[in-house]
Amino acid sequence: MRKIVIAGNWKMYKTQAEALEFLQGFMSSLEETPEEREIVLCAPFTDLGIISKSLHGSRVQLGAQNVHWEDAGAYTGEIAAPMLVEIGVRYVIIGHSERRQYFGETDETVNKRLLAAQSHGLTPILCVGESKQQRDAGETESLIVGQLEKDLIGVDQHNLVIAYEPIWAIGTGDTCETKEANRVIGLIRSQLTNPDVPIQYGGSVKPENIDEIMVQSDIDGVLVGGASLQPASFARIVNYK
Template identity: 50%
Template sequence: MRIPLIAGNWKMNKTVTDAIELVNEIKDVANNTDVEVVVCTPFISLVGVSEILKDSNVKLGAQNMHWEESGAYTGEISPTMLKDIGVDYVIIGHSERRQYFNETDETVNKKIKSAFIHGLNPIVCVGETLEQRESGIQREIVKNQILKGIDGVEEKYLKNIVIAYEPIWAIGTGKTASSEDANEMIGYIRNIIKEKYGEEISEEIRIQYGGSVKPNNVTEIMNQVEIDGALVGGASLKADDFRKLVDF
């Protein structure tokens, strides 16, 4: 049985002081639940938040990483640095990274492989733009992102990949794909994995929905049979909202 995963992506929000205050308010949200909970803070807050979460069931995630262990990559953070401070998950290939920072399927692939080598669990983001959906090529786009992203990843790691389907047109816009549309695409993604790697792996991989998930729609989204969790942006920045998401 797949355990639902609710992950908060704080993006470029919260000072270190703010982050510590917020995580102190939410660190007990996973104590009495069958849901796995992750908070993905800005790099600057990871160390402080890690200390607070040591005695909590809430897992720590980063929002990005470089694929190399070290080197002349000014401004980058390596997987070894993340692992050393207790990071469990790392978001890879978020649409904002692809759009603003030239992330490609090839760099996503390198990062996924490096994450597993260093004991980190990747949350791999895929999704189409509104133009692509209106052109009817959303399935082709998502399929290419998945197959190129996980190409060459050892099968022993595949079950630990988390895929986050995030229709780009529904991120930060207030728009949300209908729960039925999200469920259909996530079912399609699971079928891609099944065709490529077999039913056993496809049934183990968790696939989240990401795109303006809020307390008022999370129950409907999570009641869909194929959806295994949510990658949450703005609603993860308020303790009360995040608690409601976890308690869907």
């Protein structure tokens, strides 16, 4: 059975005080959900330590938003896998479209980060997806297949989550139609050697559309941006029926 992974990506939001305030409201709103439903909070680096202590013993897992491919070195502004493991991080987002768009991330560096994360027991959440221009040009399928071919070289598909994030639907309020998202995720699954890799949808996921998203046959969870910043909003997503 494929695992369901519901992950919140806080991006560059929340001080430590704000993170603790969020947890107070969020943890008290969690309902009993199936064991195979994993809950992950991917927070800024400065929040990880204090969140780790607060989540100790809970069912919520801690995630980071990036990791470097070296264990140590002269890489100002980067974070190494051993640093994340030491404070209890279990998941790490790699190749998010914002990293690719704003910070020069390439399929080559994504692959190196994936391998580094897995070598230290972290589970990477690999993000793939197309821009509006690429979709309009009919390049969605070829682009995503190309990303997967390059990103997954040497990667252990038994310790991996993939997130399909149509870039044109991130933070825009536009959500890819659920059947279309399911189709693309089915395409992604067809390219994998392990059919049980959890594949998420990410792109303007909200409490109002979570139920429709999660009834789709190939969607195994969601990567949530803005809606993960409010305790009640993210709790409703996590508690979907």
